Amino acid sequence: MELVETDLGATLSTLLGLAWLIPLASFAAILFFGPKMGPHGRNSAWVATGAIGTSLALSLFAFGTWMVNHPPAVAHHGDHGDVHGEDHGEEHGKEHDDSHANNHSAEATNRVAARLVRFAEEQAAEGGHGDREHGDHEHDGHEHSDEGHGDEGHGDEGQHADSVEHGDTGHGEKIAYSGDWYALYRSPSLVLSIGWYIDSLTVLLFVVVTFIATCIHVYATGYMHDELHDVTDHEVTLAAGGHLHRPGRFPRFFQALSLFCFSMLGIVIAGNLAMVFIFWELVGICSWFLIGFYFERKSASTAANKAFIVNRVGDFGMLIGLMALWGALGTLHFGDTVSVDAEGHQVVEPGLFSLVRPAENGHALQVPDGMVVAAAASRVGNIASVVSPEDARAVIAEQVSGWRAMGMGNWLLVVAGLGIFCGCMGKSAQVPLHVWLPDAMEGPTPVSALVHSATMVAAGVYLTGRFYPVLTPDVLVVIAYIGAITLFIAATIALVCTDIKRVLAYSTVSQLGYMMLALGVGGWVAGLFHLVTHAFFKSLLFMCSGSVIHACHTNDMRRMGGLLKKMPYTGWTMLVGCLAIIGAGVPFVIGFSGYYSKDSILAQALLFRQINPSHAILWYAAAGGAALTAFYMFRLWFMTFIGEPRDQEVAAHVHESPSVMTTPLVVLSVMAVAAGWSLGSLGVVNLLEQARPLGTAAGMTGGGLLTAAVTVPAEAASHAEAIHVTATWTAFATAGLGVLLAAAFYVWRVVNPAVIATTLRPVYVFLENKWYFDEIYNWIFVKPAHGIAMLASANDRGIIDSILHLAAWLSRQLAAIDAWIDRFLVDGLINTLANVTWTMGLRLRHVQTGRLRQYVMFIVVGTVAIFLLASMMLSATVAIP
Amino acid sequence: MNLLSDPVGVSHYLVVGAILFTTGVVCMVVKRNALGVLMGIELVLNGANVNFVAFGSPVLRGEQASILGLDGQAMALFVILLAAAEAAVALAITLNFYNNHATVDVDRADDLKG
Numbered sequence: 001m002e003l004v005e006t007d008l009g010a011t012l013s014t015l016l017g018l019a020w021l022i023p024l025a026s027f028a029a030i031l032f033f034g035p036k037m038g039p040h041g042r043n044s045a046w047v048a049t050g051a052i053g054t055s056l057a058l059s060l061f062a063f064g065t066w067m068v069n070h071p072p073a074v075a076h077h078g079d080h081g082d083v084h085g086e087d088h089g090e091e092h093g094k095e096h097d098d099s100h101a102n103n104h105s106a107e108a109t110n111r112v113a114a115r116l117v118r119f120a121e122e123q124a125a126e127g128g129h130g131d132r133e134h135g136d137h138e139h140d141g142h143e144h145s146d147e148g149h150g151d152e153g154h155g156d157e158g159q160h161a162d163s164v165e166h167g168d169t170g171h172g173e174k175i176a177y178s179g180d181w182y183a184l185y186r187s188p189s190l191v192l193s194i195g196w197y198i199d200s201l202t203v204l205l206f207v208v209v210t211f212i213a214t215c216i217h218v219y220a221t222g223y224m225h226d227e228l229h230d231v232t233d234h235e236v237t238l239a240a241g242g243h244l245h246r247p248g249r250f251p252r253f254f255q256a257l258s259l260f261c262f263s264m265l266g267i268v269i270a271g272n273l274a275m276v277f278i279f280w281e282l283v284g285i286c287s288w289f290l291i292g293f294y295f296e297r298k299s300a301s302t303a304a305n306k307a308f309i310v311n312r313v314g315d316f317g318m319l320i321g322l323m324a325l326w327g328a329l330g331t332l333h334f335g336d337t338v339s340v341d342a343e344g345h346q347v348v349e350p351g352l353f354s355l356v357r358p359a360e361n362g363h364a365l366q367v368p369d370g371m372v373v374a375a376a377a378s379r380v381g382n383i384a385s386v387v388s389p390e391d392a393r394a395v396i397a398e399q400v401s402g403w404r405a406m407g408m409g410n411w412l413l414v415v416a417g418l419g420i421f422c423g424c425m426g427k428s429a430q431v432p433l434h435v436w437l438p439d440a441m442e443g444p445t446p447v448s449a450l451v452h453s454a455t456m457v458a459a460g461v462y463l464t465g466r467f468y469p470v471l472t473p474d475v476l477v478v479i480a481y482i483g484a485i486t487l488f489i490a491a492t493i494a495l496v497c498t499d500i501k502r503v504l505a506y507s508t509v510s511q512l513g514y515m516m517l518a519l520g521v522g523g524w525v526a527g528l529f530h531l532v533t534h535a536f537f538k539s540l541l542f543m544c545s546g547s548v549i550h551a552c553h554t555n556d557m558r559r560m561g562g563l564l565k566k567m568p569y570t571g572w573t574m575l576v577g578c579l580a581i582i583g584a585g586v587p588f589v590i591g592f593s594g595y596y597s598k599d600s601i602l603a604q605a606l607l608f609r610q611i612n613p614s615h616a617i618l619w620y621a622a623a624g625g626a627a628l629t630a631f632y633m634f635r636l637w638f639m640t641f642i643g644e645p646r647d648q649e650v651a652a653h654v655h656e657s658p659s660v661m662t663t664p665l666v667v668l669s670v671m672a673v674a675a676g677w678s679l680g681s682l683g684v685v686n687l688l689e690q691a692r693p694l695g696t697a698a699g700m701t702g703g704g705l706l707t708a709a710v711t712v713p714a715e716a717a718s719h720a721e722a723i724h725v726t727a728t729w730t731a732f733a734t735a736g737l738g739v740l741l742a743a744a745f746y747v748w749r750v751v752n753p754a755v756i757a758t759t760l761r762p763v764y765v766f767l768e769n770k771w772y773f774d775e776i777y778n779w780i781f782v783k784p785a786h787g788i789a790m791l792a793s794a795n796d797r798g799i800i801d802s803i804l805h806l807a808a809w810l811s812r813q814l815a816a817i818d819a820w821i822d823r824f825l826v827d828g829l830i831n832t833l834a835n836v837t838w839t840m841g842l843r844l845r846h847v848q849t850g851r852l853r854q855y856v857m858f859i860v861v862g863t864v865a866i867f868l869l870a871s872m873m874l875s876a877t878v879a880i881p
Numbered sequence: 882m883n884l885l886s887d888p889v890g891v892s893h894y895l896v897v898g899a900i901l902f903t904t905g906v907v908c909m910v911v912k913r914n915a916l917g918v919l920m921g922i923e924l925v926l927n928g929a930n931v932n933f934v935a936f937g938s939p940v941l942r943g944e945q946a947s948i949l950g951l952d953g954q955a956m957a958l959f960v961i962l963l964a965a966a967e968a969a970v971a972l973a974i975t976l977n978f979y980n981n982h983a984t985v986d987v988d989r990a991d992d993l994k995g
Contacts, residue, residue: 849994851994852918853912853987
């Protein structure tokens with residue numbers, strides 16, 4: 001199925017877009033109709049699982065389409081110690097640069113389409129700069145290989161359109177499609193859009209995320225069956241005594257799970273940082289829903305809040321990064337935006353990657369013009385005040401390279417990089433923002449598996465990887481150190497944890513540290529490779545632990561032991577997971593998935609150390625961390641599955657989980673073994689190598705702002721035999737040492753862990769309290785916040801409230817006077833009138849005797865009286881004159 | 882002036898009217914029988930009628946009567962008419978009263994006293 005370029009981009013974006021939106025549809029369906037889906041919403045599980053399964057199918061189809069159209073080159077494989085690899089990569093880069101620089105007809109080697117060749121020839125014939133008919137250009141549509149077109153120097157007037165598809169060589173050159181579906185907001189200075197950026201990394205992560213999410217959905221169908229009827233939560237004691245009794249929340253769980261998948265896929269497919277940020281926050285809120293699933297438990301609701309708040313801290317940094325980028329560059333798009341203007345010419349608006357690594361510069365990192373100008377604002381102002389606006393533009397354009405050479409704007413790029421990384425630190429639980437992740441274990445285990453393998457924590461590493469071209473050596477060194485510190489601290493804490501899920505949580509933090517370290521020392525492929533392999537084996541491990549907890553009804557490893565016989569599937573698959581995470585393998589022959597990814601990380605760290613001796617600590621942290629990983633993972637496995645049951649009560653009713661739970665375990669354990677293998681060109685490493693951002697294949701020297709000058713080595717160089725062999729043997733030795741130690745402690749019982757704990761009491765207590773991070777944060781942030789809140793509340797209560805109370809009191813007094821006037825004066829007048837009338841009525845009623853003859857008498861007497869009176873007065877008046 | 886010696890004029894009529902009127906009033910006051918009271922009323926009205934007619938008569942008053950025309954007579958006719966209507970209503974009331982109280986004694990008819 002060979003597709004023309006334009007169609008391929010459209011096909012991929014449609015497939016992945018559908019795969020992305022289907023979980024949203026499932027979310028909406030369960031939201032509105034969940035409780036009606038079968039008894040207790042039982043069928044909502046099938047809706048959600050069906051949705052994510054469909055997404056998986058679509059992702060796999062997109063993956064297949066990609067593989068057919070862009071088969072990745074066979075990259076030098078880690079375990080071959082391929083010396084040529086180095087040259088290989090370098091050569092490719094050079095070849096390309098040359099070919100682009102000199103002769104466009106070299107593009108005739110493109111296997112894509114004759115159309116492209118024609119373009120290239122035309123171009124060569126016309127000297128590459130003639131005017132041409134633009135009639136064909138609508139072919140290019142929106143999709144275009146992201147960076148390839150930059151080769152011709154878009155800065156030149158009218159030179160855009162022709163080269164948009166040059167990147168489609170499929171050999172070492174980056175292939176990416178980007179475009180927008182829908183613009184949320186459009187103004188001259190900002191476009192916020194829902195768009196896509198698809199390269200092999202996107203496709204790969206879609207498959208990984210949907211695959212693992214599907215397994216977890218199936219598993220959760222079994223794990224969450226308690227929620228199908230009323231639940232008595234034994235961990236919640238009510239004030240009135242007794243335990244909380246509540247209706248099951250089965251549909252709600254799957255509803256949140258669907259939304260979570262949608263959010264994560266949104267991050268992966270996002271075509272610009274604004275969209276990433278939107279889905280970043282959606283992932284945050286989903287984690288809040290899911291970690292706080294048992295929200296009646298104080299610990300769960302606190303953990304959910306903690307996760308969200310800590311993430312917000314990171315997101316604040318991310319916002320700063322976004323502002324730095326948008327303020328200086330005016331775009332948040334990863335790839336270039338191609339549009340057709342009124343005259344039919346294509347207009348290419350460069351995205352972030354092209355701005356930071358312009359093609360004219362051989363894709364080497366340089367501070368973009370926007371940032372230079374922003375940093376040189378005062379000089380720009382001076383120029384603008386002297387010459388006319390048109391001239392000023394030209395003068396500034398002339399000056400920019402000089403200013404850049406002076407290092408202006410570099411700090412802005414560093415701020416942008418650090419800011420974005422700050423967000424990644426929050427999501428990927430890097431020290432010092434790692435504290436939320438272990439607490440997030442309060443959520444149901446499938447959530448832990450999802451959050452801590454393929455989705456939330458992966459988002460941070462993914463974004464660091466996606467954003468990698470923009471990161472300067474300064475930032476990379478910071479990332480490397482943060483990663484190293486994280487991996488070491490988390491690994492040490494995991495040594496003493498007794499909660500089975502917390503061991504895994506800290507191991508997750510530690511492995512994320514590895515990924516960040518790898519990215520920081522220049523191992524782009526290594527870090528993302530570990531992300532993929534880790535996603536498989538960590539979800540496996542979490543689901544195994546969930547299976548154990550499901551059977552034992554406790555998280556405490558001290559009450560387990562000897563479970564292997566009773567839970568063979570869980571036990572053996574968990575062993576596979578443990579072997580994968582420690583990177584077990586036969587050196588240079590074959591190994592579990594972790595073996596490949598961890599080796600490449602160690603190799604890169606070792607290379608970095610050799611080039612920058614002052615940063616040797618990174619290498620020691622990575623190597624030491626490997627030993628610690630092996631120790632705590634096998635401590636976990638031995639304590640849980642080997643030896644005699646420590647708690648007969650627990651052991652008595654342990655049983656293997658139902659097949660709906662064990663099947664995903666087996667499926668995932670196969671992936672945990674095989675995810676690192678490469679069959680010909682089909683392999684994660686090759687796919688990632690294909691997605692490598694332009695210009696990052698070569699090494700980079702820089703620094704000076706946050707660190708002394710540092711050289712980030714080219715990743716290909718770490719495949720050199722000298723480096724690779726050392727790294728592999730170190731990994732093997734450290735992992736073996738860790739396993740042996742764990743066995744000595746917990747299987748052969750040569751050493752009693754209790755004795756060690758007593759001997760090294762201070763260290764043990766220190767680690768058991770998790771390096772006192774929570775306490776320190778409590779003292780530095782929470783307590784002062786409470787203090788300020790108390791002050792504010794005292795101010796509120798003491799001052800503001802008393803003013804209000806005084807005003808209220810005055811009003812009352814005034815009202816009392818008013819009421820008195822009303823009652824005594826106004827009412828009094830009316831009442832008196834009424835009383836008088838009433839009294840008169842009472843008196844007069846006696847006149848009404850009801851005796852008819854009396855009335856007649858009155859009439860007669862009255863008439864006579866009137867008559868007499870009248871006649872007297874008349875006679876008087878008559879008499880006077 | 883001497884009524885007995887003078888020729889019959891307005892004054893004589895007025896005397897008759899006054900006697901009728903007074904008789905009626907006395908009748909109204911002293912009779913406890915409602916029918917008697919009604920008769921008294923008739924007398925009062927007719928006493929007044931005599932006055933009207935006397936004042937309105939051109940025969941009795943000569944020239945002066947032409948100022949009034951036939952108004953006196955017309956007024957007398959109205960009074961007769963009203964008296965008939967009044968008598969009908971009053972008799973109906975009396976009949977009803979009798980039906981309810983088995984008497985026509987006006988002293989017993991004090992239901993509406995204050």
